[in-house]
Amino acid sequence: MSSAPLSILQEVFGYGAFRGHQAEIVEHVCAGGDALVLMPTGGGKSLCYQVPAIARQRAGHGVTVVVSPLIALMHDQVGALEEVGVHAAFLNSTLSFEEAQQIERDLMNGRLTLLYAAPERVTTPRFLAQMDSLHQRGLLGLFAIDEAHCVSQWGHDFRSEYLGLSVLHERYASVPRIALTATADEHTRADIIERLQLGEARVFISSFDRPNIRYTIVEKDEPRRQLLRFLRDEHEGEAGVVYCQSRKKVEETAAWLNDEGIAALPYHAGLDAAVRQKHQDRFLREEGLVMVATIAFGMGIDKPDVRFVAHLDLPKNIESYYQETGRAGRDGEPAEAWMTYGLADVVNQRRMIDDSPAGDEFKRVQRTKLDALLALAEAHDCRRVRLLDYFGEASAPCGNCDNCLNPPATWDATEAARKALSCIYRFQQAGREWGPRSFGAVHLIDVLRGKRTDKVAQYQHERLTTFGIGADLSEQQWRSVLRQLIALGHVVAEGEFSTLALTESARSVLKGGETMLLRVPAEAPKRGRLSRGKAGSAKGKTAPADLDAAAQQRFAALKAWRAEVAREHNLPAYVVFHDATLAEMARQQPGSLAALGEVSGVGAKKLEAYGQEILRVLAAEAV
Template sequence: MLPVATQPIEVLNRVFGYDAFRGEQAEIIDHVTGGGDALVLMPTGGGKSLCYQIPALARPGVGVVVSPLIALMQDQVDALRALGVRAGFLNSTQGPEERRETEAAFVAGELDLLYLAPERLRVESTLRLLDRGSIALFAIDEAHCVAQWGHDFRPDYLALSELHQRWPDIPRIALTATATEATRTEIAARLDLTEARHFVASFDRPNIQYRIEPKNEPRRQLIELLKNEHAGDAGIVYCLSRASVEKTAEFLTGQGYPALPYHAGLDARTRSENQARFLREDGVIMVATIAFGMGIDKPDVRFVAHLDLPKSVEGYYQETGRAGRDGLPSTAWLAYGLADVVQQRKMINDSDGDLAHRRRLSQHLDAMLALCETVECRRTQLLAYFGQAGEPCGNCDTCLTPPETWDGTVAAQKVLSTVYRLDKERRQRFGAGQIVDILLGRRTPKVEQFSHDQLSVFGVGTELTEADWRTVIRQLLAQGLLAVEGTYQTFLLTELSRGVLYENRTVSLRRDPPRQAKSRSRTSSAKAAAVELDADAAPLFEQLRAWRAGVAKQQGLPAYVIFHDATLREIATRAPGSLAELGTISGVGENKLAKYGEQVLGVLGHRDAPPDDHEDLFEA
């Protein structure tokens, strides 16, 4: 059981082993500990969980955490218990006996934190249970799930506004890593948090290098990324469809990479086993749809790759934010091409919902396309989307290899004229391949079948290559100068097309820089974590990692639950000679010091350290 502590900074030091709060953590924690409501936006890896865990420990009663992450609740609870926090959960995975034990512990005040799935709060027996206990606060994690048109939307979250009505004196804190100002307003309204104080941390993750490149055999491009930059690293590869997930995972496995699939079409047991392997083993690559990743707390994910275009900047930011939670250099890589734009436009046109909904989806996609096509710093554009100013970062592809712009007005007019003549003169619509063949003057069987070699635009585009024309069409589609229609994904003009064809509107296009082979000396997560270690510390770090792996396997826990790499790196560098010295290392709290301290000192070669040093460490 934890020692009695009411001051947040004392809880931070005793339980979590840190000396100081980061950013706005202290202000948020003081506000909630004092009984105030809060809406918190903080990037993945920014320390959101401490913003409710510490107030729950500092206030009397049990902190009730509402989370949609049923598959991860056991890991979340295990991580807290490793710190000495009395944590439990209630969800559909439990048997009756385990559920009764957790409920009894809650009523008896023997828990510090209780995790609940949102659907349980729609069950009257759960509400009556909460009435019988003492509640310190309500934390609503992953609060963006309440946004009606978000890809993680959970209908059960809509009922959470009733928390304030039933328990008006209990403070509430809603947290998310991703939300524009409009989404923030929606979250506050739907959760009845309109009077809550808003805290918006910086969205910048400077350790992540954002790179977007033209799609050209994306699986081959992915292999180049892994081979040249991330051999042996843990990572996530996102694909749009379940079929693509399966094929990509199979492809990577065939190339010798430990890759696992994850999507909603797999049975629950397979998903659970694959997720557990990803969390517990080093260097595993998860190939997944967006069904995977929310709440994943694995700190050493070195890369997130997208083989298909995300639907929104919010989704892209949230997914890429799963890389580099430990603050070490990581990569967010996206392969993007014409077919992605065509597919996304068609999905919007075919989607359910009214015109306003489709317009909203189009706005999300337009912002994502603008990020892909920008010639400015990607990071500043990403931050600007969330209302935050920034300077060019020097660590994204457009900063490292600046692309050029060129006057594409004539090229645009040739494409639009071709689409116009096919539609108006021939009553025909075709995809990009036929348009390119016409512009290049290719007498293919399909061109001759429809007599397209008789069009006035036939052969007028020989100054560009096929790849160039596809890039032009992609950018015209991204700028709304072309639209896509129908099952066969054919092109037609838009209202904006007239300005280019008849009103002298200029069209500026992006010229993609030539691809350059990249090679980094880092070849594994272990080496990434060992950056800045001197010759003496590096072997100690490897010995500590090996010790941690054995302990984690023995206890059935992810390795990072024992200690993060950053903590092991500091231990290896400082080589503490006693428990008292070890207790000053960041990330070594009171419980972990008592549980693992002697073993760590043994790895360092200090096997005869006095066992009672830690008793003096937390006096007063």
């Protein structure tokens, strides 16, 4: 067997060529170099360490240890590697004592090509002692640190156990390391390099663009109704993820979707571990399920046919948004990232930063990150241009986001902003005279629109000079103005009742020194089901549209066969073969093992294991 990377890619994984930076990364790591790899979800990060792992073992360098924080990902990665004939294993809490001992014996006897383990296990004295032994015998070939952004306090998913991984460089300086992540801005990249001691590593940055994902952000207006319309009109019967901020909202939303006839499962850290595992397994193995989840779900999920990711609440920064939306469309087929957000989201995210026990510098960075996300949400130009610019990548308008497809109207809200700030100023002045009072967004809008509510009467706010000066604008327009004022930091919502107060920067707006151009609040137009082109998506259970009727029938038969194999092996269906590989089989209709072996995604082991069965299925459909 050859140890040449391209030969391994073809023989083991069944792919004819590397993509993007993969070849350069693989060559560098195979030669013993350290690397930091930034590559978008679905870009092929796993091959960047799996191919070197096989190559280095064949060259006599020993096992590759993959540091992964996710039990589910370990299971799926190991299952997929075993399917292609690579001996891999994991060590985690799901194993019995006897099973763990057997894997450790396999490890020490040099029988494993890859071993997956969590960071907290890798840094234990027992594990390090085993690594010492392997290293002394020249059988420690490579360390791969997946989800490397977890080491950074500036990242969106900081995990303290990652900090101990610097021991790998200190203890095994001659063993190459590759750190990989899909999401890291410049600040986070620098932190990864420093904390993992990767100062000598080559940094490979692929494009962050996911052109198959359409980005859509709408203003909240009965968000459940908006979500239901989005699911029914555009993604009926398809797999997707709906993110909510709280556990309670996750459970309520999942129950409500089921009541509406949409199969949905809840997932959050408060659920029993067995329930979480069951729900995750169902999502990975069944078609058309919607997972309603907190951010506890998703990192490392390999399911390729997630057709949408929806946010019912605003994430805390662009890294989180990019990471979460990136779980859609891993197969390269059209997918959608949809989010609804409103004034309460802005207030809540600001408050969470301000109320956290973190230091001032950390809070300052988090506010800057939130500001960038708010600018993306309020933008009336191309979403993708702004998103990629955040990661330092220049681009042109994409034609595949809501703003490109349906350019929003804008209006000059400068005078409206001054009216709102003046009204808040009057509240503060009155508070000094009568004692502090809690006046939030609802009351402010009532006063501006001249609405005579009980609270207006109680505090005699109809006497204010600002009472009724904004009657020409709707409540929705005023919410938009106030949301932008808070987003820009001119107004803060303080305390338990979100009392509005001016900041020092409000002076420039009041004095006319700043212009505010806002989107005209409007629901995204009803588009119907997306087309199968660049901006499209088709129902997950149907065949690719470019297959003719006979090929679609062959594709359906292959999917049915794959489902049986997946159930028999207790694996997600995509681990057996991806849809794209089945579609290519259906399109080419190979009549021999040699011809089948030429299909992308069919490696030697899978050809040996499944080749005759696949030919039988194809032949049956030809009758």
